[in-house]
Amino acid sequence: MKKELVAIISCAAMMSSVLAGCGVSTDTGTGGGTSATAESSSTAETDNAADASTQTASSGEVEEIQWMFWDDLDASSDLITQGYKQVIDRFNEQYKGQYHCTAITTNLEEYDTKLNALIAAGTAPDVWICNPGPNLTQYVEAGAAADLTDILKNQNADWYNSFNQSMFERLTYDDKIMAVPTNFAAALCFYNTEIFEKAGIANPPETYDELIEDCKKIKAAGYDPISCSAGTAWCLSMVAGYLCDREGGPDNLAGTADGSVQWTDKTFIDAGTKLKELSQYFQDTAAGDSNDQATALFYNGQAGILIQGSWVIAQINGNNPDFEDKCGVFRFPGITGGADPNRMIVKTDNLVMSATTKHQDAAIALMKCFTDDAAEKYTAEVGGKIPVTNVEFDASKAPKQLGYVQDILKTTTGTFGFYNESLASVEAGDTFDNNMVDIYLGNKTPEQAFTAINDYYKDNVWNK
Amino acid sequence: MNKILSNKKAIAVFVLPTVILFTLILFVPVIQMIGYSFTDYNALSKPSFCGLKNYRTMMKDDVLLTALKNSIFFLLFSAVTQQIIGILLAVLLTNIKKGRNTFKNIIYLPCVLSSAALGLLWAFMFNPRMGINQFLAVFGIKGPLWLMDTKGFIILPMWVIAFVALWQYVGQNMMLYMAQITGISQDLYEAAYVDGASRGQAFRYITLPLIKPMLVITLSLNCIGSLKFFDLVYNMTQGGPNNRTQVLATWLYFQGFQYFKYGYSSAIAVLLLIMCLAVTFLIKKGIHVETYEA
Numbered sequence A: 001m002k003k004e005l006v007a008i009i010s011c012a013a014m015m016s017s018v019l020a021g022c023g024v025s026t027d028t029g030t031g032g033g034t035s036a037t038a039e040s041s042s043t044a045e046t047d048n049a050a051d052a053s054t055q056t057a058s059s060g061e062v063e064e065i066q067w068m069f070w071d072d073l074d075a076s077s078d079l080i081t082q083g084y085k086q087v088i089d090r091f092n093e094q095y096k097g098q099y100h101c102t103a104i105t106t107n108l109e110e111y112d113t114k115l116n117a118l119i120a121a122g123t124a125p126d127v128w129i130c131n132p133g134p135n136l137t138q139y140v141e142a143g144a145a146a147d148l149t150d151i152l153k154n155q156n157a158d159w160y161n162s163f164n165q166s167m168f169e170r171l172t173y174d175d176k177i178m179a180v181p182t183n184f185a186a187a188l189c190f191y192n193t194e195i196f197e198k199a200g201i202a203n204p205p206e207t208y209d210e211l212i213e214d215c216k217k218i219k220a221a222g223y224d225p226i227s228c229s230a231g232t233a234w235c236l237s238m239v240a241g242y243l244c245d246r247e248g249g250p251d252n253l254a255g256t257a258d259g260s261v262q263w264t265d266k267t268f269i270d271a272g273t274k275l276k277e278l279s280q281y282f283q284d285t286a287a288g289d290s291n292d293q294a295t296a297l298f299y300n301g302q303a304g305i306l307i308q309g310s311w312v313i314a315q316i317n318g319n320n321p322d323f324e325d326k327c328g329v330f331r332f333p334g335i336t337g338g339a340d341p342n343r344m345i346v347k348t349d350n351l352v353m354s355a356t357t358k359h360q361d362a363a364i365a366l367m368k369c370f371t372d373d374a375a376e377k378y379t380a381e382v383g384g385k386i387p388v389t390n391v392e393f394d395a396s397k398a399p400k401q402l403g404y405v406q407d408i409l410k411t412t413t414g415t416f417g418f419y420n421e422s423l424a425s426v427e428a429g430d431t432f433d434n435n436m437v438d439i440y441l442g443n444k445t446p447e448q449a450f451t452a453i454n455d456y457y458k459d460n461v462w463n464k
Numbered sequence B: 001m002n003k004i005l006s007n008k009k010a011i012a013v014f015v016l017p018t019v020i021l022f023t024l025i026l027f028v029p030v031i032q033m034i035g036y037s038f039t040d041y042n043a044l045s046k047p048s049f050c051g052l053k054n055y056r057t058m059m060k061d062d063v064l065l066t067a068l069k070n071s072i073f074f075l076l077f078s079a080v081t082q083q084i085i086g087i088l089l090a091v092l093l094t095n096i097k098k099g100r101n102t103f104k105n106i107i108y109l110p111c112v113l114s115s116a117a118l119g120l121l122w123a124f125m126f127n128p129r130m131g132i133n134q135f136l137a138v139f140g141i142k143g144p145l146w147l148m149d150t151k152g153f154i155i156l157p158m159w160v161i162a163f164v165a166l167w168q169y170v171g172q173n174m175m176l177y178m179a180q181i182t183g184i185s186q187d188l189y190e191a192a193y194v195d196g197a198s199r200g201q202a203f204r205y206i207t208l209p210l211i212k213p214m215l216v217i218t219l220s221l222n223c224i225g226s227l228k229f230f231d232l233v234y235n236m237t238q239g240g241p242n243n244r245t246q247v248l249a250t251w252l253y254f255q256g257f258q259y260f261k262y263g264y265s266s267a268i269a270v271l272l273l274i275m276c277l278a279v280t281f282l283i284k285k286g287i288h289v290e291t292y293e294a
Helices: A002-022 A044-059 A079-094 A108-120 A134-141 A149-155 A157-161 A165-171 A193-198 A208-220 A233-248 A250-258 A266-279 A291-299 A312-319 A321-326 A360-370 A373-381 A400-410 A426-441 A446-462 B008-036 B053-060 B062-095 B100-112 B115-125 B132-138 B156-182 B186-194 B199-210 B212-227 B231-236 B248-258 B262-286
Strands: A063-069 A099-105 A127-130 A180-192 A224-227 A303-309 A327-330 A343-353 A414-416
Touching (some): A063 A108, A079 A312, A099 A360, A127 A360, A134 A343, A134 A426, A165 A180, A165 A343, A180 A360, A193 A208, A208 A224, A208 A266, A233 A250, A233 A343, A233 A426, A250 A414, A266 A426, A291 A312, A303 A312, A312 A321, A312 A400, A321 A400, A327 A400, A426 B248, B008 B262, B053 B262, B062 B156, B062 B212, B062 B262, B156 B199, B156 B212, B156 B231, B186 B199, B248 B262
Parallel strands (some): A063 A099, A343 A414
Antiparallel strands (some): A180 A303, A180 A343
């Protein structure tokens, strides 16, 4: 009997210790007085955050919040990322003893899946960075993103009024503001003025035909004409998006959304054909190169043109400051007989506050830090991106490329989002990206690729 | 000891923790998964019953068919190569006197390393701008796009990943077979050699029959492991280009965590579960094991 009792007690002890090890709290912070545990696969910083939350819970003094971002704050040479690190440091210093923010960082490719896993597990970070379009839409529709309308318009009117109001356009759902922008970027063609000079090109191309001619000259001069990544599908998809818009204009995106325009329309097929033609002038390794590798090829002086968002200014200047003087910018060329050539792909980086955060005041204070004058000045003067507030910055301190971007924006007649971020869902965007990669790789003809997208829309969007 | 084993209450007490743990972390989630497979569920709002919709979607999902093809390829490739090479390495190492432990450790080392780290390492190795292609370029050879080429029924990236998986996991088979071979009495071999058997005949008629029980175990582990295969694919290609290297495990992961389609993701998981059970059943039934006194 005694032995059985000992056995039972031993088993109970074993069970409790094992089950305690399996325990997962769903609290993202400290409010409930329980420890916050993050996804096991998250970075070491997540563990630190969980530890910090535990300490807070017991002391009840400092509110711990988490902010999630798609780049490594310590390792990255990207100047915008470094600016974000400064914001976090400044926030922690400014609110010392009251709030503390820990950054959860992942690489860009894994960001969405890790964030989604955290949200699904009920351990969403208090604030996270988010792309506009279907990414944000899925968080809004799922109720994961907090409605910021009242916070912005009524509780913090001064803060709200400091923004350029048009920045909220893609962040508003049924008159509800669901995110706060931190900076603004436009997709353009960056070019190496030295290579253009050596190739005998006097002015950047204004039409697609001129672009092809210039590519031939650059190739003849011994350089890769265009540096592009098909390994990172959205880079190639951005070029495809521009071609689709230059062929068919705004009707293409609006029409495919409501089903009045088919993906198999001539403008799309022509865009696909031009994508295939243009891709002949990509570097040989474009199929396997990552976005960072393609960008490095450009700022290391091996390629003539890089088609990228203006966030790349921070990456270029952060990695090779000497390149700033020889980096020019031109608008993606128009297509003769096509649509308006002055439209531009733009996007904002945005902060979303979790609908379940128990630290709303701390989260709002953090978002204010991200968009205050110091942060926005840094965005322009160091990072080379366009501020989202009406802050005045010293243009002479800003990277030269920013000036070129702003000049082009002055003559821009309309804007649109990245194609993959303007479609019906994240999956629809991926379908577009993947089929553009297939055109590039020669696995599908433009007709086959756009038919595949059309079929996807028939099954999942139009007839749903 | 015998006294305890005859006591049913004691047995129940000792078995109970495992039963509870098994139920909580395996049986309950499997039942939940089957339930979710009949729902539209995004993990953020309540699941809604949708009948067989997810299973009907599977029938029309081209990527799922690709994933199924790739998973079956992994299964066959692993089953054949890991078994043959595992047995050969085990036989070789049990027959060498010098350096056995060194070689054993070298071959087994990848097994204990993180698959995520190895996946990234090999992704760098097969990147066109570094690693193998740069080495080939020294000799004037233009290497292929190891992880992006899409020609053929089984595309090159799948072969590449399969070879990396073979390199990583063959050590496990080798160790298991070595343990089995070491347990075979030397008397049997000596008797065979006295009777005039060659080394090949000894291998064919003594070693192989006596390691057959281990064959069932390693084959089951290989097949189930390769059906569930995830980490190397995810880290080396993320299922690309254009989902051509998706396997069942990565596709269900993308459907769940990328697109918030946990209902459909669960339906794919059910398919995977059925395949694992079927393969295990077939191996059990298909390979007849006789017990010899070694």
